[in-house]
Amino acid sequence: MSMRGLVVALLCGLLGLGGGALVAYAVQPHTHDAGSPRPVGAVSPSVPIDVRRSPSHAPDITYPTLPPDLPLQTVHTIKNRLATWTYHVPEGWTPYAACPPAPATCKIPTDTVLKPGQVDRQRQLVFRPPGEPTLGGYLMRVAVLDNTLSNVGQMVATKxxxxxxxQAATREHFKVLKQTPYSVYFRYNALPSNRLRYNYFQWFAVPGQPNATLEMSVAGRQSDVPGLKALFNRFADNASGS
Structure with missing residues (x-):
């Protein structure tokens, strides 16, 4: 073999070794430092994932939303042998009779529109805007309590x-949204309509007395929440007992 052929053979051998080394490196497993490790989602996980569905509710009734700036210019009185309370309601709202729970009886059936002379003689009543359906809208309820034992905090706990x-039948939708020493805020599905409802309660005691003798509540749809809160707070600002 000539000297030139020997040089060419040596060069080919060296190139073959280099190429083999490169191929061997390419097929080796590698690690890369790419910052903090991140989990990789499984394409077909062997353990099922529990995905919670959003609660389903029946649609709300079609009626204008409760505005948060209603004037509370109408004044009424509610009383029993324990206390007399004066309170304010939105101007123009219609008063309805509300029978207390059984076994108590009442002379005027629930949801009967009260005449002006009947309003201040009721022990419990409901106010709604004129023309609103009796179910599914917003309202304010006022009741005087024959309560000589429970203070305001106990009334909250009992409620x-x-x-x-x-609400045991719709427990997954029931929630206590807020609780204070004198009030509680609920969210739940009303049955049998299955509509989402917001219902806030508060209790009052005559100054100097421990027992709660006035209960007030508001109820409405999710769209009414700002108006419900405003009405709830302004009622408390104006209620006066003796």
Whole structure:
């Protein structure tokens, strides 16, 4: 072999070794430092994932939303042998009779429109805007209580327990949104309509007395929440008992 052929053969051998090394490096497993490790989602996980569905509700009734700036210019009185309360309601709202729970009886059936002379003689009543349906809209309820034992805080606790039992059938939708020493805010699905409802309660005691003798509540749709809160707070600012 000539000297030139020997040089060419040596060069080919060296190139072959280099190429083999490169191929061997390429097929080796590698690690890369790419910052913090991140989980990779499985394409077909062997463990099922529990995806919670959004609660389903029946649609709300079609009626204008409760505005948060209603004038509370109408004044009424509600009383029993324990206390007399004066309170304010939105101007122009219609008063309806509301029978207390059984076994109590009442002379005027629930949802009967009250005459002006009947309003201040009721122990419990409901106010709604004129023309609103009796179910599914917003309202304000006022009741005087024959309560000589429970203070305001006890009334809050009792209402929570009672509401939880009442809403057992729709427990997944029931929630206590807020609780204070004198009030509680609920969210739930009303049956049988299955509509989402917001219902806020508060209790009052005559100054100097421990027992709660006035209960007030508001109820409405999710769209009414700002107006419900405003009405709830302004009622408390104006209520006066003796």
């Amino acid at each position: 929570i327990v009672g509401f939880e039992q009442q």
